[in-house]
Amino acid sequence: MATAENAYFRTELELRRERLLAASQANAADGTLQQLLTSVDDALSRLETGTFGICEECHDTIEADRLLCNPLIRFCLDHLSSDEQRALEKDLVLAAGIQKALLPRQDWSVDGWHACYHYQPANLVSGDYCDLIESGDGFLFLLGDVSGKGVAASMLMSHLHATFRTLAGQNLSLQKMVEHANRLFCESTIAGQFATMIVGWAKPNGKITYVSAGHLPLFHISAAGVRAREATGVPLGMFCTTNFPVCELTLEAGDKLLLYTDGLTEIFNAAGDEFGIARVHSLAKRHGATEPRAILTACLDEIRNFSAATKQTDDLTLLVLHRAS
Numbered sequence: 001m002a003t004a005e006n007a008y009f010r011t012e013l014e015l016r017r018e019r020l021l022a023a024s025q026a027n028a029a030d031g032t033l034q035q036l037l038t039s040v041d042d043a044l045s046r047l048e049t050g051t052f053g054i055c056e057e058c059h060d061t062i063e064a065d066r067l068l069c070n071p072l073i074r075f076c077l078d079h080l081s082s083d084e085q086r087a088l089e090k091d092l093v094l095a096a097g098i099q100k101a102l103l104p105r106q107d108w109s110v111d112g113w114h115a116c117y118h119y120q121p122a123n124l125v126s127g128d129y130c131d132l133i134e135s136g137d138g139f140l141f142l143l144g145d146v147s148g149k150g151v152a153a154s155m156l157m158s159h160l161h162a163t164f165r166t167l168a169g170q171n172l173s174l175q176k177m178v179e180h181a182n183r184l185f186c187e188s189t190i191a192g193q194f195a196t197m198i199v200g201w202a203k204p205n206g207k208i209t210y211v212s213a214g215h216l217p218l219f220h221i222s223a224a225g226v227r228a229r230e231a232t233g234v235p236l237g238m239f240c241t242t243n244f245p246v247c248e249l250t251l252e253a254g255d256k257l258l259l260y261t262d263g264l265t266e267i268f269n270a271a272g273d274e275f276g277i278a279r280v281h282s283l284a285k286r287h288g289a290t291e292p293r294a295i296l297t298a299c300l301d302e303i304r305n306f307s308a309a310t311k312q313t314d315d316l317t318l319l320v321l322h323r324a325s
């Protein structure tokens with residue numbers, strides 16, 4: 001395991017050790033604290049001997065996101081006891097339910113705009129973020145992808161959700177909102193975890209302002225054709241103080257925006273070819289004139305045909321905004 005990660009886990013474990021020692025002084029302290037203290041000491045000694053993060057059964061590396069959630073674990077997912085496995089499955093099903101409840105309503109219509117999305121975790125929970133929030137004059141649309149997969153990524157996703165839901169009610173400019181969110185995200189995540197995101201504000205007059213923090217290009221579909229708009233800033237969580245330039249777009253009646261996560265572009269076929277941005281662009285050209293829901297269906301059909309029997313390995317989210325009038 002890398003030195004920086006070791007240092008991180010050592011600090012975390014020593015902090016837990018201190019807390020446990022303090023708590024065990026209290027009158028109400030029971031034997032479980034002593035057991036935990038032993039587990040923490042064991043983990044610290046595994047760090048010393050270089051066996052931290054190695055499964056005691058198969059000697060393979062333990063999943064990084066699980067270690068981040070719980071540095072005391074000693075077995076990889078394949079070698080949990082059946083009780084542990086059942087508990088984990090229950091937790092995941094619960095987490096999936098919570099995450100589903102965080103999604104915005106489908107077929108969103110507000111101020112002459114219509115939006116629909118497709119949200120598909122690779123497993124039970126997803127590290128993708130998708131939200132629509134009514135905010136004063138118009139509404140906010142947000143689509144993002146947290147680094148990593150699984151439980152740790154889904155926790156960061158719900159963190160982003162809470163952050164933006166709170167900031168949206170604060171009367172901030174788009175730029176300030178993203179700067180605040182970035183700082184909060186930086187301060188609450190560890191090094192190496194970040195999120196690419198598009199945060200946009202759609203107004204009733206068709207004007208859109210948006211920030212693309214290191215995210216894949218969005219596509220503006222209009223009668224004149226399909227235009228890709230590249231990212232203009234770095235991902236959230238990379239640097240605590242950084243600027244996020246705001247871009248502008250105007251959508252005429254009938255125009256659409258297509259946003260997606262890398263679960264779309266990074267799908268591979270049996271020959272090992274990647275779906276890629278160019279295919280998304282061509283898809284937007286061919287299906288741009290159809291209804292938003294039909295664009296989503298076309299996307300899903302196309303990747304199904306492309307990837308055929310290969311399994312979905314990444315979280316996938318698609319969002320289409322349509323200026324109806």
Ligand SMILES: [Zn+2]
Pocket residue numbers: 055056057058059060075076077078079
């Ligand atoms: Zn194992």
